[in-house]
Amino acid sequence: MAVSILQAMFSGLALGSIYALVALGFNITHNTTKTFNFGQGEFLVAGAFIAVSTLLLLAGHDFKGTLQQAEVTLARYGLSLIATVVIMGLLGVVVYYAAIRPFIGQPGLAWVMSTIGFGIIIQNIALAIWGPSPMVMPSPLGSEVLRIGGAGVLPQEILVLCVSIALMLCLDVVMRRTRLGKAVRAVAQSSTAATLMGINVTAIVVLAFVVSASLAGIAGLLIAPITTASVFMGLTLALKAFSSAIVGGLSNPRGCMLGGFLLGLIEAMVGLWHAELREISIFLLIIFVLVLKPEGLLGQRVVEKV
Amino acid sequence: MNQYKHLLGVVAFAALVGLIPLVTDNGFYLKVLFLIGVNYLAAAGLNVLVGYAGQKSLGHAGLFAVGAYTAALFTAKLGWNPWLAFAAAGAMAGLFGVVIALPALRVKGPALAMVTIGFGVVVEKVVSEWQDVFAGQQGIYGVLPLTFGGEPLDARQWVWVVLALGIAAHLMLRFLLRGKYGRAFMAVNTAEVAAESVGVSVYKYKVLAFVISAVTCGFAGALITQQNQYINSDFITFNLSVFFLLIVLFGGRSVYGPLLGAVVLTLLDAFLARWPGVQHFTYGALLLFALYAMPNGLSGALTSLFRRLRWYDRRVPGPERAPIAPWRLQVAGDAVPGGEVLLRTQGLYKAYGGVVPTNNLDIEIQSGHVHSLIGPNGAGKTTLLNILSGIVPPSKGTMEFRGRSTVGQPVYRICNMGLGRTFQNLKLFADMSVIDNVKVGLHQHIRTGFWSYLLGLPAAARDEARATAESLQILQFLGLQEHARALAGSLPYGLQRRVELARALATRPTLLLLDEPAAGLNPQETGELVEVIRSIRDLGITILLIEHHMDLVMAISDHVIVLDYGEKIAEGAPLAVQSNPRVIAAYLGTDDEEEAAPMGLGESHV
């Protein structure tokens, strides 16, 4: 029993760190523009596929071929990460100019629809390029199961955890300790005041979207060896990441991370008990938390001055 | 005149569409027509929630599911009459509308989207996983279809049934939205606190909007289920919720928006199928394009087009051209004789952590008088007003208005009792017309209820006419009658303040709280304001105003209360307060020995 719990905890934390990464992306763009990319799930998918194809090309195959375990080395994995970040970053710029900027500040949620539309287009481009079959990405660390405390853990799960936590720590440090981070937080508070202080608000905002898109892409690259890269996996992951952000507190980056891990853990634990109740339990929990604390667990209550 | 033109249009439309099933028996076209109708029904209700009340919901597939499965289970498992089951589907969905509304009330923006998404996902999972009851993917078949003369409806009859339902929904919702309910929804959307302060219960109206949208979605679900005689959990997806929302956003907010949206998107969906390759692309591209080109939706774009082609006559020959009678205040209940204590607080105390903006205040407001509340910045004046009007609950102490305690009462209830107010930071319903703003103020005095409005009964029309007449009187009282049809947000600042005043007057208050009514006004406008406040007092309304303009305060007040650091440091006649050393010290400080002169007329103090 204890072994099962440990097992569940590991995979829950691994999956949770993916939610946390994508949730962070939501946080960054929402803080700076009060919008986010509702098509983030498709970005995750795109990231996964770009990574697979890069690995294939590096191994000398056609970009739609099959990867062998031996061909995926850590070095190549790293290269594909760079490729993913670059391409996804560009995509982030595109989504900002195409789907967000025209609608910022407009009442209503036009940007929700536009980002969903953009996401549909991305998904279909991916479908057209790579087809509907999932593509397998072997883990760079092999698929030998590790035994930790009796529980079987995939090395990829550990890699996911480590990379995600490293990334989140990085972002945390940048946000709190560097001038760039200060600029981002300034823009989040008030873009008018920030621009009066000489901060290039547009550049910051574009950067926010670049980072957010890259985070989604990296999440895709990390999760693909565990789940395979499939054109249809985006929506569910994005919904759960969004839920993590809301539960943890959309305005607080640490809240988003917490939300992600929390959701991953709860999902795994409930799965241990009754597999089919997993998703129901998460979403019921979310509703419950929001009723009690609408701003999220670590979020700040914004009081409207009357 | 307008009403008849509209009715004629509806009849013509019905006839045209009703003719189609007689002209063709292509099952596919009839099916598409049926689908348009179903989508229209769902979107029409959702438009009330999303377009009017401004609550964006991404979980209405859940309500569709409730209606669908109610119809399915009641007929297939319980053997109910299909028409009864159909009605039950709508009722059940309405009930669940309340369920989704309650948590949704407490949150806004992305959190609201999340709650609705959560609801939709939970329903989706329940109907897929709880196989014993809902049969998951296997589905429930043997659902009884609606019947006519004992026979199940054929393709043509389904079109006619859906047409009839659509027309009924359109007429009912149109009546509803043109009257006090539409205004209330829009008020809640634009400025919740303001809506609450003029007597609109935000809670009640949000729930109502959810219920309306739930009922129509439920009926849509039941129609699909009964027409197909089958339902399974694959019908219920997040994409369905998105699709409904899309129809509403694409169509635009107006009453015709859902129709335009439903027609275009359903046709697109049906006819793009013949090009399986580009189906999705076109869909996604269309979304983006629509949002760029038509930020107000298709109906908004068409309206501007018509306006440019001069098909719309914006000059409305209004009743305001006719002479307007002067406004007589009708106070709810007995008029309060002058000199009575209208509002009394004892030991009123409010603390925010270490900050105490209200410290043990004992205040009496006497009827028939103009009271002013002054004090340096940060003295807690606005906080006091907020406590009195119910927006902020006091930590300790008692408040009584006309003998009844107001502590813990919701804001709209306090307004019902006869307390009206304006705001320091203007809170107009900016995208409604001036006269509509005032009519929202009259909201609580329009007695006709929901069903009369829904069914377009004459009582509702009469009340609307009366409200229009009274609103014009109030506007005339404040010299605003020629701006009646203008958009409130388009007026210059000074006039906007007056509109807010008109709105507050429309609540027929016994006591009117004014928060810095002269802020931003030039000396001439301030002088006019003095006259306005006098006329309001002469109508029998008691006034309590917060002000920094000393000339205004001295000119108009019968009684002045001075606050400093949350405490009352002086009160009395204006001249007495003016020379009170404590008051002077509070404003100017005690170290300045020289400048201890009383503040004179004509000096403004920041």
Next chain:
Amino acid sequence: MNWFKGFAKTAIAAAVVSGTAYAQDIKIGYNADMSGSGVAELGISGRWGFEAAIEDINKAGGILGRKVVGVIRDDLGTPPKSIQNMTELIDNEKVSAVVGPANSGNALAWLHLPQQKKIPVVVPIATGSEITTRYANDAQNYLFRISMVDREQSALLAAYAVKHSAGKKIAVLADSTGYGQGGTKDATAILELHGVKPVAVEKFGPKDTDITSQLSKIKAAGADTVIVYGLADGTAQVLRSMEKINYLPTTLGAWGNLSSLFPKMTGAKLSEHLIMAASTTEDTNAKTKALGERVRKNFPTLTTFPCAAQSYDSVMLIAAAMKQANSTDGAKVAAALENLQGVEGVIKTYNKPFTKTMHEGLNVNDFYLARWKGDTVVKFEDSVTKGFQPADFKK
């Protein structure tokens, strides 16, 4: 009067010519998921098999001297769209027969349409047992199938499980979709016919990556054989989870694992562990090889070949029935389908594949057990399979 007669003759001739020109082509519809869900690859595979068959028929002169046109519709994996497509195909395009769908749920949603409008349907992929039996008691049942019916697959797997398991400790592990749940029902019922009750029945989400908790429960119940119902990726995750907890009982799976996705996900070594039900693979015979190559031209990442083969054969059977009935009238074609002899398909030669009471063209006798070896599927044989008697396949 002469000019009138002449005019009338010309008019009638023109009408006849234009009428026959208009009615020249025979339309057959294809309605399946090609982009909406995980089942899309099966739908696409089926589509190209469908198109290949139509090509071949037209090369051989068409049906009744008329050209055959395939009308393709993508149902996005959702019932409303699938229903709409059926309505469009039948009422608007006026097809004479339909091949499809891929999702059983979608089929169940629109079954009544072709039944009411008397349009024969041959299902090339969807395996839900109820599809061909719902209207079995009607005067004429218009639903036929050439696919690996769940019930028949379960019969094969259960037969093996029962004979192989020493203590008859068999567990069923299914995904939570309609397919998985239907499979659980079938397996439990068939096992009961063998007098065996499963020691554990668990389910997992189709996209789950960690099924260790369910497997632990199965292990605790002492099962030495597990029947798994899921698509290739789901079953692959099951095996990977089994490896995680070091629990590798005899594992039986369904035809979905014939997809090349399965060994890619599990790795070559682990993939050999699964024993699965199979009917056709690309290298079963020369015809399948040829078809495989043709389909790959349009769909290079083909992972689910049986769908293409089954689709191809579905069209061939429809064509044969039309020729036999000498008409495209639905009722006549359906009756003819129940009386076919000697139709050559890619999977086999069909002799009376359908009867009045049996609308399944493939049954357990067409199936065999197989396993992955490297990157090909090879027949699986052991003492148990060699000792199979027809009576073992209770269903």
